[in-house]
Amino acid sequence: MAEEFALIAELQRRLGQGGSGVQTGIGDDGAVLETQGMPLVASTDTLVAGRHFFADVGAADLAWKSLAVNLSDLAAMGAVPRWALLNLALPAGMAHGDWVANFCEGWQALASRAGISLVGGDTVATDGPLLVTVTALGVLQGPALLRSGAMPGDWIAVTGTLGDAALALERQLQLRRGEDPEVLPGAEDWEKRRLRPWPRWELGQQASRLGLRCAADVSDGFLADLGHILQASDVGARILVEHIPLHPALAAWIDEDWERLVRTALTGGDDYELILCGPPARWPQLQELARAAGVQLSQVGEILPAGQGLQLYWHGQQQQLPSRLGHVHAL
Numbered sequence: 001m002a003e004e005f006a007l008i009a010e011l012q013r014r015l016g017q018g019g020s021g022v023q024t025g026i027g028d029d030g031a032v033l034e035t036q037g038m039p040l041v042a043s044t045d046t047l048v049a050g051r052h053f054f055a056d057v058g059a060a061d062l063a064w065k066s067l068a069v070n071l072s073d074l075a076a077m078g079a080v081p082r083w084a085l086l087n088l089a090l091p092a093g094m095a096h097g098d099w100v101a102n103f104c105e106g107w108q109a110l111a112s113r114a115g116i117s118l119v120g121g122d123t124v125a126t127d128g129p130l131l132v133t134v135t136a137l138g139v140l141q142g143p144a145l146l147r148s149g150a151m152p153g154d155w156i157a158v159t160g161t162l163g164d165a166a167l168a169l170e171r172q173l174q175l176r177r178g179e180d181p182e183v184l185p186g187a188e189d190w191e192k193r194r195l196r197p198w199p200r201w202e203l204g205q206q207a208s209r210l211g212l213r214c215a216a217d218v219s220d221g222f223l224a225d226l227g228h229i230l231q232a233s234d235v236g237a238r239i240l241v242e243h244i245p246l247h248p249a250l251a252a253w254i255d256e257d258w259e260r261l262v263r264t265a266l267t268g269g270d271d272y273e274l275i276l277c278g279p280p281a282r283w284p285q286l287q288e289l290a291r292a293a294g295v296q297l298s299q300v301g302e303i304l305p306a307g308q309g310l311q312l313y314w315h316g317q318q319q320q321l322p323s324r325l326g327h328v329h330a331l
Contacts, residue, residue, distance in 0.1 A: 021082055022117055038139040043073035049129040054172070059099045060106030061195040062132065067110050069219065070136035071199035072272040076217040078145040078208025079138030081114045081201055086121035089131035095123070114201060142208035147232035149213030150277040154303040156237060157286070159200045159273045159295050161247045162222055163254075163261075166268020166327065168194035186249025197272035203297075206289045207276055214277040221267040224326025226275055227310065236308030239301035241266070242315055258314065262322050266312075269327025277303055 021034040047066050049055040067084065074081050086107075111118065116136065168190035171181040181187075199217075207215060214233065216225045222244070230237055244265050246254065254260045276297075278286065283299065290297035304311070312319040 020115070020117070022119055035139055038141060039144070041074060041077045041079035041138045041140060041144070042135060043070050043077075043138075044133065044135040045069045045073070046131060046133040048131055051129075054176075055130065057195070058106075059102035060109070063103040063106035064110050064196045066132040066134050067107055067114075067116070067136070068197045068199050068272060070134045071110070071114055071116070071201055072197070072217040072219065072274075074136055074138040075199050075201040075204035076145060076215045076274060077138070077140070078142060078204045078212075078215065079140055079201075080205055081116040081136060081138045083119045083137040084111070084116050085135040085137075086118055087131075087133040087135075088121070088123045089126040089128070090123065091126060091128075091130055094130065110196075114199070140208065141205065143211065143213070145204065145208055145212060145215035145276075147214065147216050147229045149215075150229050150233035150235050150303045151213070151279075152235060152303050152305045154214070154277040154279055155283055155299050156226070156239070156301040156303060157276045157278075157283075157297055157299045158218065158222065158245060159203060159276075159290070159297055160198075160271070161245045161250070161296065162218065162266075162271050162273060163250055163264030163268050164190040164193040164247055165197065165270035165272075166221075166264045167250060167253070169268075169270065170264075182253075184249065184253055186247060189247065190250070194270060197270065199272055200274045200295060202293050203290055203295050204274060206293070207278070207286060210278075210282060210285055210289065212276060212278040212282060212286070216275045218271040218273045218275060219269060221269050221326035222271070222275070223266050223310070223322070227325055229275065229277065230310060233303075234306045236304035236306065236310060237301055238304055238308075238311045238313065240313050241300075241319070243298060243300045245296060245298040245300075258319070267322060267324060267326055 047053055053062060053065070070084070071081055171187065174181045204215060214229060216229050218225050226237060241261065246265060250264065254264070287297060310321060312321060
């Protein structure tokens with residue numbers, strides 16, 4: 001019990017210094033937050049050691065990613081990040097000074113850039129694996145971006161590049177099986193994308209203010225997450241796969257190999273980029289906003305009427321859908 005209280009006090013000292021809209025933060029039975037009449041958006045995710053991350057991951061990288069996955073959800077809704085709650089279930093002996101200090105360092109490195117404040121949470125000891133649960137809260141300054149907002153004739157666009165984290169994970173699993181992965185230029189960049197993804201909260205907010213209706217984040221794989229949009233909106237889609245944005249080194253490794261393309265850029269998880277859909281008249285404006293923010297934005301297809309399903313075209317030829325559309329979060 002004393003160790004738990006000491007951990008809470010350390011998290012409060014390092015991370016719980018309040019922020020915009022925080023009337024009462026860590027230290028009471030609950031936080032008191034001021035939204036100034038704006039709609040509140042909430043997202044929560046749990047990461048489990050041995051399933052969502054390797055048990056020996058560095059504490060700083062774990063903290064960054066546990067916050068990033070929730071910031072990505074807020075981005076997909078068009079919300080401005082404001083507050084977070086952190087729950088830790090820690091195996092015995094883990095709550096020592098170095099681990100906590102490194103966790104706080106990784107958390108604050110991202111939280112300070114996103115403008116999000118830690119306002120509460122819980123810590124417990126566990127005989128099981130390490131569990132990290134983060135709840136992120138944000139506010140809307142425009143309409144919410146919804147999976148159900150796509151309409152026939154809309155373009156489909158994605159931010160950044162896809163497939164980097166999937167290939168990095170594939171290489172890590174090879175190393176842990178005692179295999180020697182192929183030496184590839186750019187591999188360090190992919191590993192960084194896997195450990196410390198960069199959520200697109202700024203472009204999400206701008207898309208909301210621009211009046212777009214639809215977005216989703218790419219956490220389970222591009223085709224799987226696009227599928228959530230198609231189901232919620234009751235529409236189909238045509239994707240021109242050669243327009244899927246790839247890191248130059250990843251594109252060189254794929255080298256027109258369809259199977260490699262499918263398992264990384266199309267179905268690989270953990271990219272935490274955004275899929276955005278909107279009417280043609282809004283495309284030039286969103287392009288300009290993305291350029292100003294330094295975010296790569298690529299148009300990759302269009303929304304079709306209901307009943308036409310998900311269609312993949314590669315260099316003009318329609319391709320069969322893969323049997324698995326997304327990533328299974330299991331190491």
